[in-house]
Amino acid sequence: MSWIIEVAYRNPEEDPSNHLLKESIEKLGIKGVREIRQINTYYIEGELTRRKVEEFTQLLIDPATQICSISSHALLTLRLLKDVEDGWLVEVKPKIETDLVSLNTLAILESLGFHEAERVKTSTKYIIVGKLSWKQVEEICRKFLVNETFEDFKIIRI
Numbered sequence: 001m002s003w004i005i006e007v008a009y010r011n012p013e014e015d016p017s018n019h020l021l022k023e024s025i026e027k028l029g030i031k032g033v034r035e036i037r038q039i040n041t042y043y044i045e046g047e048l049t050r051r052k053v054e055e056f057t058q059l060l061i062d063p064a065t066q067i068c069s070i071s072s073h074a075l076l077t078l079r080l081l082k083d084v085e086d087g088w089l090v091e092v093k094p095k096i097e098t099d100l101v102s103l104n105t106l107a108i109l110e111s112l113g114f115h116e117a118e119r120v121k122t123s124t125k126y127i128i129v130g131k132l133s134w135k136q137v138e139e140i141c142r143k144f145l146v147n148e149t150f151e152d153f154k155i156i157r158i
Contacts, residue, residue, distance in 0.1 A: 003053045005042040006076035006125075007061050007068045012037045014065050024144055030136050034086075035129040039077055042105060046118040056114055077125055087158035088137045090126040092151050127158075 009015040018036045025033050042060070044053065053070050061068050069076035081089065094101065102120045109117040126145060128137060137155055146153045 001045075001047060002072060003044045003048060003050075003070060004072065004074055005044065005053065005057050005060065005068060005070050006039050006074060007041075007057075007066055008037060008039045008076060008080065009065055010067050011065075021144060025140055028139070028143060030132070030140065032130040032132055033128060033140075035127075037080055037127040037129075039080070039125040039127070041074070041077075041123045041125060043121040043123075044109075044117055044119075047116045048114065052114055052116065056109060056112070059108075059112075077127075080127055081158055084127060084129055084158050086131050087127060087129045088132065089156040089158055090128065090137065090141055090145060090153060091123050091156075092126070092141075092146050092153045093121075093123045094151055 009018075012018050012035055015038060017038065021036055022033055040060075044056075048056075050070065057068055057070055067076065069079075077089070081087070099122060101122045105122065106117060106120040109120070124145075128140065132140075134155065134157070141153050141155065142148070
């Protein structure tokens, strides 16, 4: 069975990296970014029960400031995109041979007794809200969100 765990801050203003990112984008000369949300995503394959996945998820989140979803679909991403106008979804994925977060996550699962986990992949999704062109979003990605030596990315207009 495959599970998708998504983790994001309840309020994007509570995510300290969002402030720095918005400032950096403005310094680049790109105006109009109203909001940025980051969603850390874990794709776990194996014969794990929902209860086991929920136990592991408790290690990934701060329940006071973050929300999460556990499903076989990207439900949190869909929920956060529901009311977005003038937005973009960017997904950044490590290239297979360089996904150290996935390897570390799998090792942690093993060390904690979650032996049913067979494979882990990760990605980071960004919801960027604002009247921006494709070219501006691509520039934001290449300058701030992606290290193209180690990562691939895709941009979707919302």
